[in-house]
Amino acid sequence: MSEVLVVIDHAEGEVKKPTYELLTIARRLGAPSAVFFGSPDQGDAVAEKVKRYGAAKVYVIDDAPIKGFLVAPKAEALQQLVEQASSNGDLAAILLPSTFENKEVAARLAIKIGSGLITDAVDVSAGSDGSAVTTQSVFAGNYTVQAKVTTGTPIITVKPNSAAPEEAEGAGAVEAFAATISDAAKGAQVVATQPRQSTGRPELTEAAIVVSGGRGTGGNFEPVEGFADSLGAAVGASRAAVDSGWMPHAFQVGQTGKTVSPQLYVANGISGAIQHRAGMQTSKTIVAVNKDPEAPIFELVDFGVVGDLHTVLPAARQQITDRSAAH
Amino acid sequence: MNIVVCVKYVPDATADRKFEDDNTVDRVGVDGLLSELDEYAVEQALQFREKREGEDITVTALTVGPEKAVDAVRKALQMGADSGVHVVDDAIAGSDYLGTSLVLAKAIEKIKADTGADLVMCGMASTDASGSVVPAMLAERLGLPQVTLASVVESQGDQVRIKRDNEGSTEVIGATLPIVLSVTDQSGEARYPSFKGIMAAKKKPLETWSLTDLGLDAEQVGLSVAYTQVEDTTARPPRTAGEVVTDEDGSGATALVEFLASKKFI
Numbered sequence: 001m002s003e004v005l006v007v008i009d010h011a012e013g014e015v016k017k018p019t020y021e022l023l024t025i026a027r028r029l030g031a032p033s034a035v036f037f038g039s040p041d042q043g044d045a046v047a048e049k050v051k052r053y054g055a056a057k058v059y060v061i062d063d064a065p066i067k068g069f070l071v072a073p074k075a076e077a078l079q080q081l082v083e084q085a086s087s088n089g090d091l092a093a094i095l096l097p098s099t100f101e102n103k104e105v106a107a108r109l110a111i112k113i114g115s116g117l118i119t120d121a122v123d124v125s126a127g128s129d130g131s132a133v134t135t136q137s138v139f140a141g142n143y144t145v146q147a148k149v150t151t152g153t154p155i156i157t158v159k160p161n162s163a164a165p166e167e168a169e170g171a172g173a174v175e176a177f178a179a180t181i182s183d184a185a186k187g188a189q190v191v192a193t194q195p196r197q198s199t200g201r202p203e204l205t206e207a208a209i210v211v212s213g214g215r216g217t218g219g220n221f222e223p224v225e226g227f228a229d230s231l232g233a234a235v236g237a238s239r240a241a242v243d244s245g246w247m248p249h250a251f252q253v254g255q256t257g258k259t260v261s262p263q264l265y266v267a268n269g270i271s272g273a274i275q276h277r278a279g280m281q282t283s284k285t286i287v288a289v290n291k292d293p294e295a296p297i298f299e300l301v302d303f304g305v306v307g308d309l310h311t312v313l314p315a316a317r318q319q320i321t322d323r324s325a326a327h
Numbered sequence: 328m329n330i331v332v333c334v335k336y337v338p339d340a341t342a343d344r345k346f347e348d349d350n351t352v353d354r355v356g357v358d359g360l361l362s363e364l365d366e367y368a369v370e371q372a373l374q375f376r377e378k379r380e381g382e383d384i385t386v387t388a389l390t391v392g393p394e395k396a397v398d399a400v401r402k403a404l405q406m407g408a409d410s411g412v413h414v415v416d417d418a419i420a421g422s423d424y425l426g427t428s429l430v431l432a433k434a435i436e437k438i439k440a441d442t443g444a445d446l447v448m449c450g451m452a453s454t455d456a457s458g459s460v461v462p463a464m465l466a467e468r469l470g471l472p473q474v475t476l477a478s479v480v481e482s483q484g485d486q487v488r489i490k491r492d493n494e495g496s497t498e499v500i501g502a503t504l505p506i507v508l509s510v511t512d513q514s515g516e517a518r519y520p521s522f523k524g525i526m527a528a529k530k531k532p533l534e535t536w537s538l539t540d541l542g543l544d545a546e547q548v549g550l551s552v553a554y555t556q557v558e559d560t561t562a563r564p565p566r567t568a569g570e571v572v573t574d575e576d577g578s579g580a581t582a583l584v585e586f587l588a589s590k591k592f593i
């Protein structure tokens with residue numbers, strides 16, 4: 001069976017959910033080999049996790065020499081891995097979780113190996129000839145596009161929530177891969193990082209429920225956050241709320257923020273501009289609270305409340321709390 | 328020193344964007360404009376020049392696109408760029424990222440041969456393709472480091488420092504020119520062209536190049552040799568608007584909670 005490389009998304013060895021989604025998708029195309037850029041100490045523990053989702057192999061690439069350098073070293077390492085894998089057998093595709101960093105790694109890799117690149121797929125399946133066919137959501141979610149790579153080994157970045165992770169036992173054979181990194185690849189370097197404080201809420205792009213607030217909050221996000229917490233949801237914001245300094249940019253949903261595709265999206269005090277829609281239109285169920293019955297967001301909703309978020313949300317929160325206390 | 332700003336002409340996001348019969352983006356039938364996200368790149372290029380007054384810094388706006396795409400360059404000139412280059416050739420139509428980045432890279436190399444180009448500036452993404460990959464591809468093709476998604480740009484001599492939001496942190500990145508740099512819409516409002524700027528733009532040098540001018544063959548770019556192929560495009564069925572209730576004395580919250588319960592969210 002042909003091999004499919006899947007780049008693992010993790011933080012210090014803590015494997016993130018999109019990785020399992022990607023492994024599930026990869027099995028439609030061939031035998032997944034997970035690629036771990038990280039500390040070799042964590043290789044075995046990571047392998048234990050990813051083999052449960054079908055990873056036949058786990059390539060461990062020591063990231064000590066490249067940590068803190070942007071993008072180019074990872075692209076070089078992947079190029080060398082791709083060359084090895086292709087000479088050992090058939091390589092069906094290279095899948096990466098669609099983060100900004102990975103898209104850039106994929107971009108450089110595409111040039112290096114002369115392969116086509118498809119970004120931000122929301123689904124990948126095997127076409128009639130077994131090769132990868134991708135689905136993308138474009139023009140702010142107004143169009144669905146089916147595409148495939150026609151030259152080289154398909155490189156595809158896949159958005160979070162594109163598949164439900166399904167377990168399948170893989171061999172999970174750990175293989176250290178020694179990459180040679182050129183000095184030229186080390187031209188851009190992280191000179192300082194400041195970790196953002198964790199909110200204790202789910203990760204925005206991975207959450208099953210997202211509750212967002214916009215200009216209509218008037219800067220008071222308490223009703224939005226309280227309601228979110230009663231649902232165990234992540235909190236998001238419109239650009240208007242971010243530009244006003246009410247929420248950090250990391251919470252922004254939309255074209256220039258995060259794209260979310262949760263089971264439930266609740267927009268509060270958000271008008272529904274095209275750039276905001278671009279980041280949430282593919283949510284399964286959409287709910288809005290807005291005091292203007294003419295707000296464009298209502299064109300999208302499965303359920304809407306015309307009302308003031310400052311009264312509706314706290315009351316709804318109270319009822320949800322009462323319900324769960326009664327159970 | 329010369330800064331090349333890559334500006335893309337895109338279909339207006341607020342218009343009805345659509346595809347052609349061959350599944351390429353309709354770039355003619357839909358009104359276009361300079362991608363709003365590239366205005367931020369032009370702004371930062373101009374500020375880079377203005378902050379380093381006294382140095383000989385020029386800004387060249389570059390676009391690859393159909394006839395009308397020259398409007399994107401014109402807008403950049405009106406905002407304050409010094410010169411413009413429009414690469415246009417029928418053979419380029421339908422290029423994917425690899426094709427587009429090849430043409431851009433060749434054009435940058437040509438500009439560099441004439442005036443030097445130490446800094447290539449891009450927007451964070453084009454508003455039509457939204458790939459955020461062309462800057463990285465340019466960096467790869469030009470053999471340069473890439474410093475992307477900047478919300479703050481600072482420079483001194485040949486050192487550039489940027490600040491940016493990363494997944495779980497805020498980062499400061501450092502690099503030495505020449506580099507490829509992309510900036511986000513957090514980098515600061517882009518200026519409007521002034522009346523004076525609009526008049527001055529008419530006299531600024533604006534060159535039009537074809538593939539031949541760049542030493543490229545038609546067989547190297549365009550739809551027929553694209554590395555990817557769009558097989559099908561379908562308009563998403565409009566969401567059928569659901570029930571909308573008006574809140575009266577708390578009825579809205581009750582209806583909302585009932586809806587959420589009916590969908591098993593609570």
Ligand SMILES: Cc1cc2nc3c(=O)[nH]c(=O)nc-3n(C[C@H](O)[C@H](O)[C@H](O)COP(=O)(O)OP(=O)(O)OC[C@H]3O[C@@H](n4cnc5c(N)ncnc54)[C@H](O)[C@@H]3O)c2cc1C
Binds near residue numbers: 291
């Ligand atoms: C290049 C570009 C990129 C962009 N990227 C993004 C992006 O990534 N994300 C994004 O969100 N936007 C983005 N925008 C901005 C976008 O166009 C809108 O300006 C923005 O989404 C508006 O935010 P809003 O809905 O919160 O504010 P508004 O449009 O001002 O809407 C506020 C809404 O709140 C309602 N309201 C007011 N008070 C209350 C109340 N008490 N209770 C209930 N409702 C109330 C009002 O009726 C109104 O509908 C981008 C724009 C551009 C040009």
Ligand SMILES: Nc1ncnc2c1ncn2[C@@H]1O[C@H](COP(=O)(O)O)[C@@H](O)[C@H]1O
Binds near residue numbers: 449
């Ligand atoms: N055809 C083009 N002409 C000029 N610049 C472009 C073109 N395509 C992309 N770019 C630049 O690359 C950036 C990212 O584009 P993309 O990778 O398509 O999202 C844009 O913001 C532009 O600065």
